[in-house]
Amino acid sequence: MENPKPADAASCPTDESPKNWEGKFEEVETGPQGAVPPVVQFKNVSKEFQRGKERFLALRDVSFVVENLPDCGEFICLLGPSGCGKSTLLRLIAGLEPHFPPSSGEVLVGGKSVAGPGADRAMVFQDYTSYPNRTVLKNVEFGLEIQGKPKAERREIANSWITKVGLQGHENKYPYELSGGMKQRVAIARTLAVRPSIVLMDEPFGALDPETRYAMQELLIDLWKEMQSTVFFVTHSITEAAYLGDRVYLMHGPPGRLVEEIKLPRPEESPLEVESRADFREVVALLKSKIHGKSETTDR
Numbered sequence: 001m002e003n004p005k006p007a008d009a010a011s012c013p014t015d016e017s018p019k020n021w022e023g024k025f026e027e028v029e030t031g032p033q034g035a036v037p038p039v040v041q042f043k044n045v046s047k048e049f050q051r052g053k054e055r056f057l058a059l060r061d062v063s064f065v066v067e068n069l070p071d072c073g074e075f076i077c078l079l080g081p082s083g084c085g086k087s088t089l090l091r092l093i094a095g096l097e098p099h100f101p102p103s104s105g106e107v108l109v110g111g112k113s114v115a116g117p118g119a120d121r122a123m124v125f126q127d128y129t130s131y132p133n134r135t136v137l138k139n140v141e142f143g144l145e146i147q148g149k150p151k152a153e154r155r156e157i158a159n160s161w162i163t164k165v166g167l168q169g170h171e172n173k174y175p176y177e178l179s180g181g182m183k184q185r186v187a188i189a190r191t192l193a194v195r196p197s198i199v200l201m202d203e204p205f206g207a208l209d210p211e212t213r214y215a216m217q218e219l220l221i222d223l224w225k226e227m228q229s230t231v232f233f234v235t236h237s238i239t240e241a242a243y244l245g246d247r248v249y250l251m252h253g254p255p256g257r258l259v260e261e262i263k264l265p266r267p268e269e270s271p272l273e274v275e276s277r278a279d280f281r282e283v284v285a286l287l288k289s290k291i292h293g294k295s296e297t298t299d300r
């Protein structure tokens with residue numbers, strides 16, 4: 001299957017997902033196309049880069065639909081080996097050059113063709129993109145300043161996000177004084193404080209040690225349940241994708257293709273606890289078998 005079919009958009013995955021991992025996962029079937037425009041839609045999107053005299057196909061004919069579900073956003077994990085176009089796909093949604101615009105096809109957000117970056121979409125990168133000359137508080141306030149929020153309001157919002165991500169007491173520290181996990185908490189707080197409807201995360205936990213990574217995965221899910229934004233989360237890690245994702249978009253490449261959409265149940269346990277469950281491990285093994293041979297994807 002070169003391009004997966006649209007997802008079943010009938011229900012909110014957080015409410016409806018089976019809590020039991022038995023029955024594992026289903027491949028996504030064609031579902032109803034509602035009147036509300038999809039959150040994100042790719043229509044036969046390809047992206048070519050010029051490499052010297054050669055042209056290089058980074059993404060080939062990618063199509064998918066993320067439906068607008070009532071009062072909730074989906075958590076979508078992009079899983080695949082290095083170079084299969086995961087970052088390219090994310091940056092096309094963000095409208096960021098040089099990946100944007102696509103060479104052919106169309107990227108739609110909320111039913112409208114993406115024309116560039118916008119406040120409705122925000123990105124979190126692996127490399128802790130905080131402003132080095134701003135304190136934690138000032139970093140979290142940054143987007144709110146851009147939005148033109150009055151000082152008292154932005155301070156209140158920033159402080160509440162600092163508490164949510166567990167950084168209270170560190171408000172006046174500078175990024176160089178923080179560990180990697182803490183820096184990534186700042187990046188997450190700063191990104192979510194402006195309440196984007198789409199959060200784009202490019203291997204945000206890739207540089208963290210395993211313990212910190214577990215903690216960050218759990219924190220992210222807690223925040224996402226409250227926010228209900230649509231999240232696109234790029235990862236190399238099969239277990240991370242299996243834990244976080246309502247759906248996994250499995251990619252192969254180059255040239256980057258979306259080969260399968262897989263719907264997963266949402267576990268209630270912590271990432272550490274769920275890994276001891278036989279049924280979760282089965283799902284991980286199955287995902288592994290689906291990408292095996294074509295990828296150097298590693299786990300954690």
Ligand SMILES: Nc1ncnc2c1ncn2[C@@H]1O[C@H](COP(=O)(O)OP(=O)(O)O)[C@@H](O)[C@H]1O
Binds near residue numbers: 056098
């Ligand atoms: N700006 C660019 N110019 C040329 N080639 C690029 C550029 N960005 C990405 N590529 C190539 O496109 C392919 C997909 O890249 P990327 O989306 O970063 O993959 P992934 O995130 O899955 O590792 C890679 O082969 C990469 O080298």
Ligand SMILES: [Mg+2]
Binds near residue numbers: 086087088202
């Ligand atoms: Mg990448």
